[in-house]
Amino acid sequence: MSESGKTSPQGVHSAPPGAVGSALFPDNALFLIAGPCQLEDDALNLQVANALVRLAERVPGGIVYKASFDKANRSNPGAARGPGLDEGLRALERVRAETGLRILTDVHDASQCAPAAEVVNALQIPAFLCRQTDLLEAAGATGLPVNIKKGQWMHPEGMLGAVRKVEHARVHPSRQEIAVTERGTFFGYGDLVVDMRAFSRMHAACAVPVIMDGTHSVQRPGMGADGASGGAREYVSTLTLAAVASGAHGLFLETHPDPDNAPSDGPNMLPLEALGDLIDRAVDIWARVRA
Numbered sequence: 122m123s124e125s126g127k128t129s130p131q132g133v134h135s136a137p138p139g140a141v142g143s144a145l146f147p148d149n150a151l152f153l154i155a156g157p158c159q160l161e162d163d164a165l166n167l168q169v170a171n172a173l174v175r176l177a178e179r180v181p182g183g184i185v186y187k188a189s190f191d192k193a194n195r196s197n198p199g200a201a202r203g204p205g206l207d208e209g210l211r212a213l214e215r216v217r218a219e220t221g222l223r224i225l226t227d228v229h230d231a232s233q234c235a236p237a238a239e240v241v242n243a244l245q246i247p248a249f250l251c252r253q254t255d256l257l258e259a260a261g262a263t264g265l266p267v268n269i270k271k272g273q274w275m276h277p278e279g280m281l282g283a284v285r286k287v288e289h290a291r292v293h294p295s296r297q298e299i300a301v302t303e304r305g306t307f308f309g310y311g312d313l314v315v316d317m318r319a320f321s322r323m324h325a326a327c328a329v330p331v332i333m334d335g336t337h338s339v340q341r342p343g344m345g346a347d348g349a350s351g352g353a354r355e356y357v358s359t360l361t362l363a364a365v366a367s368g369a370h371g372l373f374l375e376t377h378p379d380p381d382n383a384p385s386d387g388p389n390m391l392p393l394e395a396l397g398d399l400i401d402r403a404v405d406i407w408a409r410v411r412a
Contacts, residue, residue, distance in 0.1 A: 145185055145223060145243050145266045146300040146330045151407040152182030152371040153400065154225055154268070154332065158386040159203040160188045160212050168378060169393060170220045176397055177222075181404065182371065185243060186222040188213065192385050193229040194249055201384035206233055210240045217242075225268065231259035238263035248272050248304055248337075251283050261290030266298035268332065268373075273307045277322035284327045296329050302373055303364070304334035311341045311351075315360055320368040333364035334373040340389045352389025354380070358399050365406045372403060 146152065153176075157169050170186050177184050190209020192202045203209060213224050217240075225243040228234050229250060237244060244260045246253075248270035260267045269283045280301045288296050301323055305313030315338050323331045338360050341351035361372060377383045380390040391399065 144298065145183070145225075146268070146298055146332075146371060147182045148330045148370050150182035151180065151365065151404055152185070153180050154185045154187045154371065154373045155376055155396065156187040157377050157383065158189065158375045158390060159192050159201070159384060160190055160209050161384065163212065163215060165378070166212055166216050167219055169376060170216045170222055172376075172393055172396070173222060174220050176400060179397070179400060179404065181407075184222060185225045186216060186220070187225045187245070187373070187375070188216075189227045189385075191227075191229060194247065203385075206236065210237060214240050228256065228260060231255045234259040234263050238265050242266065243268060243298075246270060246283070248302075251275070251280070254286055257283055257286035258290035261287035262292075264291060266300070268300045268302055270302045270304050270334065270337075271319075271323070273305060273313065275306075277303075277316075277319040278326040280323055281326050284329060296327075300330045300332050300371065301327055302332040302334050303338070303369070304373075305338040305340075313338055313340060313342075315364065317363055317367040320364060324368065324370075330370035331368070332371040332373050333361060333369040335361035335364070336373070336375040336386070336389050336391055340386070352386070354389055354391060357389070357391050358395075358402075361399060362402060362406055365403045366410050368410075372400075374399070 155173055173184050190203050190206055217224050223242040225245055226241050227245045227247050228237055243266040246269045250256055251269050251272045267287050271280050284299055287299050288294050303319050305315045308314040320331045335357050339353045339356045374391050376391045376393045376396050378393045380387040380392055
C-alpha cells in the first residue's frame with residue numbers, strides 16, 4: 122500500500138479519474154481538496170462525494186474528499202462539532218468505499234493520528250495548531266501525506282519549521298507528499314487578507330506544493346450571529362482564481378448543497394452547484410499561466 126493510496130474493501134483502488142500517478146499533492150497539475158466542513162449524515166456526505174466524482178475528470182491533478190469528524194475550534198461551547206473520532210472515521214470509510222475517492226481529515230491531537238491513518242489517505246493540521254510539535258510529529262510518523270494549514274498570524278517563510286517537523290518524523294525523512302495551505306492572515310478586526318505573494322514565498326521556503334484555501338480565506342471570525350464565525354462567500358471565486366494565477370498548486374474548497382443551513386462554516390462555504398464552474402475557470406487559468 123502506498124503512502125497516498127488505499128484500497129477499498131471491494132478491492133477498487135481509491136484514486137479517482139483525473140489523478141496524476143499516485144500523488145495526492147502533485148506540483149505539475151492543479152488538484153482539489155473539497156467536501157463539507159464537518160461530517161453530517163451519510164446522505165449529505167455522499168451527495169457531496171458523488172458530485173466530486175462527477176467532477177473528477179475535469180481536475181487534472183485529482184480530487185481528495187475532505188470532511189472533519191470533530192470541529193474542535195468552534196467559536197461557541199454549544200456549537201455542533203461533528204460525530205467524533207470513531208463514528209466519524211466509519212462515516213469516512215463509507216464514503217471511500219462507495220465512491221473510491223481518496224479521503225483527508227483534520228486531526229487535533231497526537232492521539233488521533235494513528236487511528237485516523239488506518240482509514241484515511243491524508244491528514245490535515247488545522248491552522249491554529251500548525252506549531253504543535255507533538256501533533257506534527259505524530260502526523261508525520263504515520264507516513265501518510267500531510268497538509269499543514271498556515272497559522273493566521275504567521276509569515277509565509279515561518280511554515281518551514283512545521284514542514285521540517287513532519288519531514289523528520291517519518292521513518293525515511295522526506296518532504297514528498299507534504300503540502301502547506303494559505304488561508305489568509307488576520308487584518309484589523311475580524312477580516313482575513315490573502316497576500317498573493319505568499320504562494321511563491323512559501324514554495325521557495327518550504328519546497329512543497331502550496332494550496333489555496335478559498336473558503337476559509339473569506340471567513341470573518343467572530344463576526345457572525347452570537348459571536349460565531351461569519352463569512353463573505355461572494356469573494357471565494359475572486360480569491361481562488363487570483364491564487365491560481367499567483368502560483369498555487371492546489372485548491373481547498375469546502376462545499377455544501379445548502380451552506381446557509383450547514384452546521385459549521387456555512388457563511389464561507391461554496392454552494393455545491395457553483396463548484397464545477399469555479400474549477401473549470403481555475404483549470405483554464407492554471408494552463409494559461411503555465412503555458
